[in-house]
């Protein structure tokens with residue numbers, strides 16, 4: 001429980017998430033009440049009990065609270081700077097939750113910066129990839145942190161089109177936020193994930209609606225959350241993609257930035273994930289899904305959230 005003094009202080013602070021800090025006392029965050037929090041929705045399908053979890057770019061620590069609620073063994077949260085330390089402490093206290101925090105600077109070379117932390121069954125990178133100059137550099141250094149067969153969840157802005165193109169935020173045309181650079185097309189993001197040995201098994205997409213500040217006329221932009229399995233080298237790629245296999249083994253960038261272990265002694269995760277029924281056949285047959293089809297033909301979309309537990313609102317109680 002937070003003291004009255006702490007609650008008064010918290011009420012004056014700026015909040016990213018909307019959080020109930022004591023029964024009936026809610027601090028207002030940045031998102032409208034029906035805005036879906038897709039990483040939260042998808043993470044509900046992951047069997048986090050007794051698993052080691054890592055949250056990258058954690059802000060106030062709502063994902064770590066939810067990881068705690070789902071019975072995680074260990075939760076590590078990191079951020080570029082310690083801008084939410086006080087708020088994280090309040091959340092830990094209010095929710096009787098626990099996690100470690102590390103300040104890691106820019107989201108590059110995380111495998112080196114977290115070299116003493118071991119590897120993880122579940123890693124979340126949400127709302128970060130569009131903030132970095134080099135999305136591939138960031139993905140490359142995360143893959144060594146995920147155990148074989150572990151899960152990686154990534155959420156970022158994309159363009160919903162069939163291309164292998166990444167759109168740049170030239171003159172703020174995608175959004176005026178000054179830390180925002182790249183929106184890949186959905187197929188290109190999928191290709192990058194596969195190149196780093198992440199096989200997508202579920203996703204959820206939300207088109208930026210026409211009344212949103214993120215709406216871009218003439219281009220269908222949206223936010224996608226993707227759950228991937230970490231697989232052995234090359235196993236997420238089509239059998240005929242010799243270029244990628246060659247590149248993984250011989251490009252200086254891959255070898256220097258993504259030192260993955262694929263031997264017998266690599267840690268192996270047993271983490272489960274409930275794939276939605278509509279995607280089960282694809283995952284059973286191919287081990288992964290086509291993200292563009294999942295979004296555009298299999299209905300893995302959401303626009304507004306109809307339940308509070310699917311939004312950026314964290315309430316006391318036991319909602320995951």
Ligand SMILES: C[S@@+](CC[C@H](N)C(=O)[O-])C[C@H]1O[C@@H](n2cnc3c(N)ncnc32)[C@H](O)[C@@H]1O
Nearest residue numbers: 056057058059079080107126127128131132179
């Ligand atoms: C949009 S918030 C997303 C918060 C949270 N992961 C979520 O999805 O709800 C972006 C997070 O990325 C972190 N971050 C890391 N590198 C960043 C960068 N280069 N520019 C801006 N934010 C960055 C911020 O500190 C913040 O925690």
